[in-house]
Every structure is written in structure tokens, then in C-alpha cells.
Amino acid sequence: MTGRETAIGTVPAAGELNLNGIEVPEADLEELFSVHADSWLAEADLTEEFFAQFGDRVPSALGEQLAGLRARLSK
Numbered sequence: 412m413t414g415r416e417t418a419i420g421t422v423p424a425a426g427e428l429n430l431n432g433i434e435v436p437e438a439d440l441e442e443l444f445s446v447h448a449d450s451w452l453a454e455a456d457l458t459e460e461f462f463a464q465f466g467d468r469v470p471s472a473l474g475e476q477l478a479g480l481r482a483r484l485s486k
Contacts, residue, residue, distance in 0.1 A: 417446045418483035448484040455481050 414421035422444040425437075455477055462469045462477070 415444075418448065418480070418486070419446055419451060422446075446484075451484050452481065455484070 412427045413424065414427065415424040425440075428440075458477060462473060
């Protein structure tokens with residue numbers, strides 16, 4: 412499986428999932444694997460608030476990952 416790159420990582424590309432015996436409309440699969448940037452950005456805000464509880468004890472790498480996520484979602 413090669414997948415499809417998104418702002419949040421790799422998700423299955425169309426046709427990559429073995430859905431034999433499962434009837435799922437194509438539109439439902441598209442929605443399942445879609446990335447809603449506004450929702451993810453709101454979640455990033457909540458994550459930043461959570462990190463703030465720990466002050467300087469939060470590893471800088473976590474802040475960098477969060478900043479990277481925001482940048483990818485804002486493209």
C-alpha cells in the first residue's frame with residue numbers, strides 16, 4: 412500500500428483497501444479519509460493549550476511538530 416499523502420500523514424488511496432464483502436459507498440470512503448483543515452487547526456489550538464499547562468517541560472520537538480502540522484494544514 413502506498414497511500415495518499417495528506418497534511419496529517421498518509422491515508423489509503425482509492426482502491427487500496429480490501430473491501431471484499433463490505434458494501435461502502437465511494438462517497439463515504441472519500442469522507443472517511445478526507446482531511447478537514449479547519450477542524451484539525453482547531454484541534455491544534457487545543458493541543459497548544461494543553462501543552463501550556465506544562466510550561467517549559469514540554470519538549471521543543473512537540474512544539475515543532477505542532478507548528479509543522481499547522482503549516483501543512485494552511486497550504
